[in-house]
Amino acid sequence: MASKFPEVQGGGSLIIAWQVKSKNVLVVGGGEVAAGRILHALNADAQVTVVCPVSGLNEEVAFRVSEGQVTHIDRNFEPTDLEGADMVLCAIDDPDASTQVWRLCKEKRIPANIADVPSECDFYFGSVHRDGPLQVMVSTNGNGPKLASIVRKKIAETLPDSMGAAIDNVGKLRKKLREVAPNPQEGPKRMKWHVQRPTLISSYPN
Amino acid sequence: MASKFPEVQGGGSLIIAWQVKSKNVLVVGGGEVAAGRILHALNADAQVTVVCPVSGLNEEVAFRVSEGQVTHIDRNFEPTDLEGADMVLCAIDDPDASTQVWRLCKEKRIPANIADVPSECDFYFGSVHRDGPLQVMVSTNGNGPKLASIVRKKIAETLPDSMGAAIDNVGKLRKKLREVAPNPQEGPKRMKWHVQRPTLISSYPN
Known part of the structure; x- marks a missing residue:
């Protein structure tokens, strides 16, 4: 019976952005x-x-x-x-x-x-496309490195050239917003912020 | 002075496909x-x-x-x-x-x-698009989760619906090829295979 929750699609990897700054x-x-x-x-x-x-x-x-x-x-x-x-x-x-x-x-x-x-x-x-703060990583989960590279190139061609710069600008605005309305104890609130946006599966920061 | 090697673009993450199968x-x-x-x-x-x-x-x-x-x-x-x-x-x-x-x-x-x-x-x-064996992960490195989600959706719209199935087929062909020409000690040779394809920055398997 189909449930209203996303079905599990096995066979993938856990794709993560590892933090190695100064490591x-x-x-x-x-x-x-x-x-x-x-x-x-x-x-x-x-x-x-x-x-x-x-x-x-x-x-x-x-x-x-x-x-x-x-x-x-x-x-x-x-x-x-x-x-x-x-x-x-x-x-x-x-x-x-x-x-x-x-x-x-x-x-x-x-x-x-x-x-x-x-x-x-x-x-x-995997094969990574980079444009300033934007990173797009393509994994085929072992089915073909050449294909990952092709998909990455296709994605790179499709994304507007200005995407990296646009993301940079949004980041700057977010930073300013935090300066204007700082709230160091906002952890639980931000967690709520996630909850109110059910279409957004990604977590801050990404 | 510009060198012939890719310039380092700091500020990114190390995006990796973590293996958690049975972990x-x-x-x-x-x-x-x-x-x-x-x-x-x-x-x-x-x-x-x-x-x-x-x-x-x-x-x-x-x-x-x-x-x-x-x-x-x-x-x-x-x-x-x-x-x-x-x-x-x-x-x-x-x-x-x-x-x-x-x-x-x-x-x-x-x-x-x-x-x-x-x-x-x-x-x-990050925000992940999934199509069978294909996974595409979008990270904005902390500049906006909403934007990562938008970029992911744009990528999902752009990629042909058949991409996951195509990658599946290539994977099956590769597997068959290995059965026909098995070579368990091919590590060093595959390493060479990488070397001969300088445009391919990704590693096997991805």
């Missing part, structure tokens, strides 16, 4: 995949450390090291590298070493992604 | 916000436990309890509820109790989201 993200490896991970992490204002022998750095990673955008440890991964790490992104072509990184992360309860080993991932990456 | 997700609270969290978690195949006095359950949460979609603990949160929890989503109108949940989660290194308290969140939710 320590350790990237193990320095090749093309690592370069993508590093850019993702830097775009989210993380403190990024890359552990990889200098000979293994690709041009982009070497550039980010030389610009001081990331901290570089010029050797292969060692377990002590995990001290203080809030997240680990591993992208090396060595299944045994990868598995060791994964196991250590799980012992220490550090969220981790071992590239290309779905079973050794707390989370996957 | 224990504890939802603290049973109101409208909790109902949204529960649906998100169920859509990602999590094992969901809701801790909330039965009097505090809204109609949707009560429905999911009665259908056996979630496990229900009929009382307020207690620290022992965190035993075995892989993720905690807290949505109660009690700032002190919320903060206690957050602190305990951080002691135990359990990823957590305290609704409406950005400083007590490892991650935020």
Whole structure:
């Protein structure tokens, strides 16, 4: 019997906006995949450390090291590298070493992604469109990275160029509004605000 | 000086597809916000436990309890509820109790989201469009939940209705291909596959 509540559609992921601002993200490896991970992490204002022998750095990673955008440890991964790490992104072509990184992360309860080993991932990456404060992430839940990329491009073409700027402006207005009518104890009220807008499934802030 | 590598655009989040399949997700609270969290978690195949006095359950949460979609603990949160929890989503109108949940989660290194308290969140939710295996998540990085919802709707209108089914079909083809040409040790090769497609920033699987 159909209920009036949304039906559960299994098979998805919990897509979330992880907050890594000023958090320590350790990237193990320095090749093309690592370069993508590093850019993702830097775009989210993380403190990024890359552990990889200098000979293994690709041009982009070497550039980010030389610009001081990331901290570089010029050797292969060692377990002590995990001290203080809030997240680990591993992208090396060595299944045994990868598995060791994964196991250590799980012992220490550090969220981790071992590239290309779905079973050794707390989370996957998707294809992300970025326009200022706006981020749109496309996941096909393992059915095809190429398709995710195509969908992302289609979305990017569709959204007005001004969307990022418009969102920026709304953000500024909201900020001003808070200055005019500050209310530090508004937690419960805002929770109510959610409740009054049943079509809005997302939570503040997003 | 402009470099040939993508420029870092700070101010974003690390948007990721968290894997909660068969993982224990504890939802603290049973109101409208909790109902949204529960649906998100169920859509990602999590094992969901809701801790909330039965009097505090809204109609949707009560429905999911009665259908056996979630496990229900009929009382307020207690620290022992965190035993075995892989993720905690807290949505109660009690700032002190919320903060206690957050602190305990951080002691135990359990990823957590305290609704409406950005400083007590490892991650935020966004507005999600779902079509079969396809998930598209919109985040405005705190600049306006309403706008995220508008952008999501616009994207949903734009994408062809057949997109989810098309992705499903590609997934089936990929699976068949793997059966025909299985290669369990293909990690390094797939890593190369990434490398050969520089326009593809996303990782397998997504």
